[in-house]
Amino acid sequence: MKRMTEWHVLMLFVFLSVILRFFSFFPSVIDHDESTYLEIAREMLEGKLLYVDLIDIKPPGIFLILAGFQAAFGHPVFVMRLLVAVWIGLTAFMIYKSGKLMFNDSRSSLAGGIIYIFFISTWSYYGISITPETFFNLFTILSLYILLKAKGIWKYLFAGLTAGFGFIIKYFVLLDFGVILFFVVFLQNRIDGKSLNLFRAAITLLLAGFGFIFPFLICNLYYLMQGHFEEFVNIIYLSPQRYPSPVNPAKMSIFLLEFMLKYLPVFFFYFYVLFDKKRIIKATDRINLLLVMWSVSSLIAVVISGNHYGHYTIQLMLPVSLLAGTFFHSRRVLPGYLSWLNTKKAGLTTLVLLILIVSMLKVEYFIRRDIPREIARYVQPLLTPEDIIYTGNYHHIIYYLLRKDSPTPYVHRSLLLNQRHLKALDIDQDAEFKKIMRLNPAFIITQKDYLWPMKDYIRDYYMLEKDFGQEIRLYRRIK
Numbered sequence: 132m133k134r135m136t137e138w139h140v141l142m143l144f145v146f147l148s149v150i151l152r153f154f155s156f157f158p159s160v161i162d163h164d165e166s167t168y169l170e171i172a173r174e175m176l177e178g179k180l181l182y183v184d185l186i187d188i189k190p191p192g193i194f195l196i197l198a199g200f201q202a203a204f205g206h207p208v209f210v211m212r213l214l215v216a217v218w219i220g221l222t223a224f225m226i227y228k229s230g231k232l233m234f235n236d237s238r239s240s241l242a243g244g245i246i247y248i249f250f251i252s253t254w255s256y257y258g259i260s261i262t263p264e265t266f267f268n269l270f271t272i273l274s275l276y277i278l279l280k281a282k283g284i285w286k287y288l289f290a291g292l293t294a295g296f297g298f299i300i301k302y303f304v305l306l307d308f309g310v311i312l313f314f315v316v317f318l319q320n321r322i323d324g325k326s327l328n329l330f331r332a333a334i335t336l337l338l339a340g341f342g343f344i345f346p347f348l349i350c351n352l353y354y355l356m357q358g359h360f361e362e363f364v365n366i367i368y369l370s371p372q373r374y375p376s377p378v379n380p381a382k383m384s385i386f387l388l389e390f391m392l393k394y395l396p397v398f399f400f401y402f403y404v405l406f407d408k409k410r411i412i413k414a415t416d417r418i419n420l421l422l423v424m425w426s427v428s429s430l431i432a433v434v435i436s437g438n439h440y441g442h443y444t445i446q447l448m449l450p451v452s453l454l455a456g457t458f459f460h461s462r463r464v465l466p467g468y469l470s471w472l473n474t475k476k477a478g479l480t481t482l483v484l485l486i487l488i489v490s491m492l493k494v495e496y497f498i499r500r501d502i503p504r505e506i507a508r509y510v511q512p513l514l515t516p517e518d519i520i521y522t523g524n525y526h527h528i529i530y531y532l533l534r535k536d537s538p539t540p541y542v543h544r545s546l547l548l549n550q551r552h553l554k555a556l557d558i559d560q561d562a563e564f565k566k567i568m569r570l571n572p573a574f575i576i577t578q579k580d581y582l583w584p585m586k587d588y589i590r591d592y593y594m595l596e597k598d599f600g601q602e603i604r605l606y607r608r609i610k
Contacts, residue, residue: 135237140227144244145220149213150486151252152259154493156212159503159528161260161496166528167543168261169211172197174536182366183359186540186556188374190367191350192300193263206531215261216252218269223247225272230453232279233418234411236460243456245482246397250448253489254393256441263301264445270297271307272449278315287312287335291342299346303432303446310428312339314421366556373555376437386439387430400458401451411462425450502599507532509597510574510605518573523582524548525603538570539563547584560584575606 135143160166171185172194179185181194197211204210223244230240251258251265258265274294277286294308316332354363391398405419412418429447436443457463459473471477503526510520511533519538522529527544530537539547541563546552553560564584575582575589579602582589593606 135241137224137228140241140244141220141224144223144227144248145217147245147486148216148220148223148248148252151248151489152212152216152219152493153490154495154497155259156209156216157501158496158499159208159501159507159532160526161255163526163543163545164262165260166526166531168193168197169201169208170527170531170537170542172201173206173531173534174542176202177536179536180357180359182354182362184540185537185542186366186546187543188366188370188556189263190299190301192296192298193261193266196266196300197261206534208528208531211261215265219248219251219258219265222269222272225269225276226449226452226456229272229276229279230456232276233414233453234457234460236412236457236462239457239460239463241456242459243453246400246455247448247452249485249489250394250397250452251445253492254441257390257393258442258445258448259493260442262442262445264442267297267300267304268445268449270294270300271304271311274308275311278311284331284335284338287339288342291339292345293342295343295346298343299350303436305343306428306432307425307446307449308343310424311421312336314424318420319417370555373557374551376435378434378437382439383434383437387433387444390441390444397451397455400455404454404457407463409464411457411460419454422450422454426454502526502601502603503528504532505599506576506603506605513607514573519570520574521567521572521576523575523577523585525576525578529576538567538572571608573608575608576603577606578603 155161167187168189171181171187174185175181175194175198181187181191187194200211200214204214226247227240227244230243231237234240270293274290274297277290277293281289290312291308294304297304297308316335317327350367351360351363354360405423410416426447429450432446433443459478463473465473472481507529510529514520514533514535518535520529520533520535521538522544524544527537527542529535530542541547541556541558546556547558547560547563552558561584568585568588571592574596575585575593577589589606592608592610594609596605596607598604
């Protein structure tokens, strides 16, 4: 362990992330949200404006990151997923760096990074697809590292700025950074028995707050200068208030229990460390308090969303990984029935077995039929540069594969078909479908049944070009 340099650790994390997720690089679709992020980012590179020409309720961060990826590395889905795997490796590396500062132990810090990679790379809907949480976690852990490592009062400005970039990816970053900042500014001094300088505390909070809000202010200013501030306000400020997400305690409890059971070994390490009365280092109680507070803030973010999407739990994976990693601290003395876990031989054997098992879970992605890609390959030679295609109620990743723009600003199919979205975004569904029909798409795709708002239109003007099975049909315009 001592012979490993930080460069070796970084390469290990990136390699581990890539190998665990490798088979998931191949399919064109893992979930619909991922497809939306990729397509909107692609159209933004063409000059279209988010929230005006392209509508989605997410903050701009994830679209900007993916647009940057595409500008630098091209558009293949394989490459996008590879870059996300590298991003996860970088996040794990910052967990390692932060852990070393907190625990003064390379072994537990290394374990924390490895745990995070397995955490986010095992189950399909808990981190395999491209999600905002995957990206903003890096900014959250970077802000913590800055607060732990840097000296002087200006570190609060840079930590706030770093977390602020995470905030424009997803707003729940505010909860985590708020807890971390509160602990560092107020609780840490109290625990260490130091007096609190209220003036200095106020200055640090002002600097951190300004840094945090600065990226968001830039977004506001950009849309104001573009003359589209009203559209920005409607999506960013008003539409989230129109999405009722009541929390169902029973369903939320089952959702969280399922999450913990899926990662039972990790949560065993987490709770063992939490309730172990032995102090492995002087600052054990202080560090545990920070990580528990952070875990609670992330858990609150999951609960108040009211949603039961697995990727929401990715936010919780940061503090859990850091604390669970200390189970393997070099100073921790485990009871006999657990001591084998802390041996080098057992650790390497377990790691190899887990890599094989988790990697094999992804083979299904590689061997299953990829109908969206089949449709794209079939249609591509039939399209002229001017032709429009509408993916209807099927996967909109087809736009991305064909480099064809969506005929509607509502790229995600559910925005035009789900009553909850229609109400929240104040969409005139009938008017939007009429706009699409006036464009006379060369091809329309439907799944299971006719796209009901266009049923008569498809019947009168289109013929069935090809049935791809699973009730997925490609229609070609004949009139």
